[in-house]
Amino acid sequence: MSTEYTNPLFTVDSVLFTVKNGQLMVLLVKRAQAPFTGAWALPGGFIDVEQDTNTDATASRKLEAKTGLKPAYLEQLQVISGPDRDPRGFSVTLAYFALVACQDVSPQISSVESASWIAVSDLEKTNLAFDHLQIIQMAKQRLQQKTLYSMTPIFCLPAQFTIAQLKTVIEAIIEKPIQRKSLMRRIEASRIFEIREEKVSSGGRMAQLYTLKPGADLVNFERNLSL
């Protein structure tokens, strides 16, 4: 066995989601070079072995370059590889899946002309580069699954949030209404959230604000929400 194999091109791309006005959105950048010039693509690029300690750092760095901040949530999605997905030859892409609160990003993103949020429901009408549509669909599926058994969607919200906000985000992701009560029970049972002193007004009775306890990790519930 020799180490002199043709080493295929390795890239790191991210599917960064947020929820804006009850719609699931994904961050895309307009390609300036061939191939797929002018098409929308996932933000990403090559590892920089000088500054990246691993591929997570690569994904994080590339996202920060586009949004001005590190994503609140980042996890590996899947490696996609093959001889035909890039016209330049065999390619290997590590896709990440990430979440941010749109409130945190909005100011920066308008100033960067090349990146913008696109509603996931509008992707059919969008000219997407490579196999990025399939990658986004994989990421969406993973996000939907995780939403059924964890509180992952809180990373689409600011640090302090109300149950109603969380409900809206979850419903945007799984595309089904859920019971407010079930959410409250999960928040209570998980013991990872703190009740803040402040409440916030919202048209009627003031709403309790919650935060993830400092240092607390998300827990997985034993049962899924029903679809």
Added chain:
Amino acid sequence: MSTEYTNPLFTVDSVLFTVKNGQLMVLLVKRAQAPFTGAWALPGGFIDVEQDTNTDATASRKLEAKTGLKPAYLEQLQVISGPDRDPRGFSVTLAYFALVACQDVSPQISSVESASWIAVSDLEKTNLAFDHLQIIQMAKQRLQQKTLYSMTPIFCLPAQFTIAQLKTVIEAIIEKPIQRKSLMRRIEASRIFEIREEKVSSGGRMAQLYTLKPGADLVNFERNLSL
């Protein structure tokens, strides 16, 4: 942005599990070259862009070389990367997690001197190369999780199996006893298994044989078995 980055070395390694005599085992190979000469390592190697259509094919091909057959189950586990995990420099490894029935493999494996099954519980006493111990632990965790909400462990059994065999395999994986009844309910509810005509004797009343329906995909249950 240029494509002239230092492209780090990319390898594909697999954690192939089976259950033998109620013990979870992993397939390891003895390293012949430096670094870590003589230490045990995960079977794997480089993509061959000539013959592999993607990284799944690489993993499958490398496992077939060691066991004589393609794994019954294969899925991506995780990409591990960093400057220090291989003394030769920055490396990127795509780890797979795979299952086979030990009955199918045993004859071949004894003939290949360099590969052997090691009990996962004995790994502390084993001299393992690189960060392969951590990778195996990740794979074990994933297998344990999947076992709680799916029938994935059937891929550690021959095509026809009894409930008792399945129970043994599951208990070896999650390291807890489970209720036979819960298993039967899941087999029934999933509607993906067929009752074979034959039964098999086992010391008492003869046991029903089951098979995965041809072409049927595994389903995920809405609820976990309890730990």
Added chain:
DNA sequence: ATAATAGTGTCTTTAAGACAGTATACA
């Protein structure tokens, strides 16, 4: 007071855990 939103009480439903009881095979 009314409307709007927040939060609670509680009954139903679903699927797993526990375990006793029945069935079948072989010595």
Added chain:
DNA sequence: TGTATACTGTCTTAAAGACACTATTAT
């Protein structure tokens, strides 16, 4: 006939779904 293993029945338990009811705020 006895013992070992396979299978069934059924009661309990845990957590989600449904939904009515109460609480609090702004107008």
